[in-house]
Amino acid sequence: MRIAVIGAGLAGLTAARELHEEGHTVVVWEKSRGPGGRTSTRRGPNGMRFDHGAPFLHDGHLPLDEVAGALRHRLNLPGGATREEIVGAPAANAPAKRLARGLDLRARQRVETILRSGAQYHLAAEDGGAMGVFDAVAVTAPAPQAADLLEHAAPWLAERARSVDYAPCWSVMAAWDEPLHLGFTATTDIPGIALAVAEDAKPGRGDGERWVLQLDEALSAEHLEAEPDDIIALALDRWHARIGRTEPAPVHAAAHRWRYARPRVPLPETCLSAGTIVAAGDWCGGHSAGAAIRSGRAAAAALAGA
Template sequence: MKVAIIGAGIAGLSCALRLQQAGYTVTLFDKGRGAGGRMATRRVETPGGTIAFDHGAQYLTMRDPDFVAAMQGWAAAGVVARWPAAGPDAWVGTPGMSAIVGHLAAQTDVRWNTHVTALRKTATGWQLDPGDAALFDSVVVAIPAEQAAGLLAPHDAAMARVAADSRSAPCWTAMFAFETPLAIFDDVLKDRGIIGWAARNSAKPGRDGPEAWVVQATPDWSRDHLEDAAETVVDQLQAALAAQCADALPAPIVRVGHRWRYARAAAGESGCLWNAGERIGAAGDWLLAPRIESGWLSGRRLAEQMLADA
């Protein structure tokens, strides 16, 4: 069986690895330049060296036994570590959140820089557009719900409606680096005015370099200012961070903004979606809950469903 998976995030990779275990040939396609997605790590060059910011998902937790087992394997591989500042059950990727998906992607066949815009069902299998003449027995859509709806609509209207009804919350994120530590006692700040979350990124395990902060606006503020210029947003988030500092905020040596249009998925109930007749499915955290573990579980459940219907 040959399977194409659109999206090489945690859901797509989880699905791919389970199918590979069963002997399937799996190819993933992702529009990004490398592993990350919402678990991305942004690297910025400075005169003092490279600074890495986790500007998407900040940490992960584990509850499900299967995910616990997977995490134990990642810990043995040295790609995750505990981060008590975010909670007693919080873990982070090391040396960045993208290390987790990078570790998984290295075990699969991923075609980066490939933005699939349409799926074509032929008499002999599935083809991707853009793409070559390769045919696949099944196709999986493992991207944010808003993007998944368009790919699914021509082939399964019910799946497309589930995706279209799942609306992600946006998030404006700012990244700052400073030559000296900030006079902020805690490494994590939550719900401080327009700040939904801020973290001293340089305090996470496995990080080095100068003082680095990631500041994420609340969903409501991000939605209200979604189309604002990045520079304006960064100014406001810098002012909000300064308000949490006991001393005057020093001039940052790095100021970068990033707009996540689809940051936090809404909770879903399906777990995964699968049309055995057409052999098309969907996976993602939007089908369970807005957690990294949920994305992994959704991909895994879809793989199990595909194997059961083979």
């Protein structure tokens, strides 16, 4: 079959990889500049990088440290405690990049519409331009975006996807030109900041004091439509209060809004299927990187058996 996969996060790339290896012709469409989804990495000046989406690869089932491009990483917490997490190495998007190798990945191309004609699907861009005809489609965008894409081709799937509610998250990326000597590399004890994590401490990241500060759900929702500069000021005010000083000032700061950061109540199904069109993602069967991988596998199996 000729199969379109919409979305190059872990779910979409897992589905695409398995279908490709089974001999199908697979095209992956991604609206962003590259693979990763919420495991994306943002570049700053002088080559500095920030894991501004999912800082760790969580799961309760898959041994994610066996995923290609993932390593165990020890966090040093305030008070001398430690915690182990799985991270992409040398960047959060490393597992996604490994999965994408050899695939026909078309980045910076947004699919706007899926129309069904007989046994085939016609994809169209935002300007109405044709993007190809396919025998099957896997939609792996966040549930609200998936619902819009599925509206005409699979209304039942669209209705199920639309029932999933998401929590937002603002991420602030900050860098300093000298060490802060804080004695910890991650903390969750800042009011309004769900997680602050040092980027340079992770494997393969290189030197340079860099932190990602992720606002918690309540603060992110309260300031969902705020300007990035206001979010930076808000996060740094709380950061400065936590570390007890305002100097040195960061030499770089940026903010990114994840409108669909985390499904509050994922669907119980590992994927949604209506014959030759399926929907998958971490909103199906869980809300973690492992859930996304399992959902991608389930999507591939559903299409292969269609």
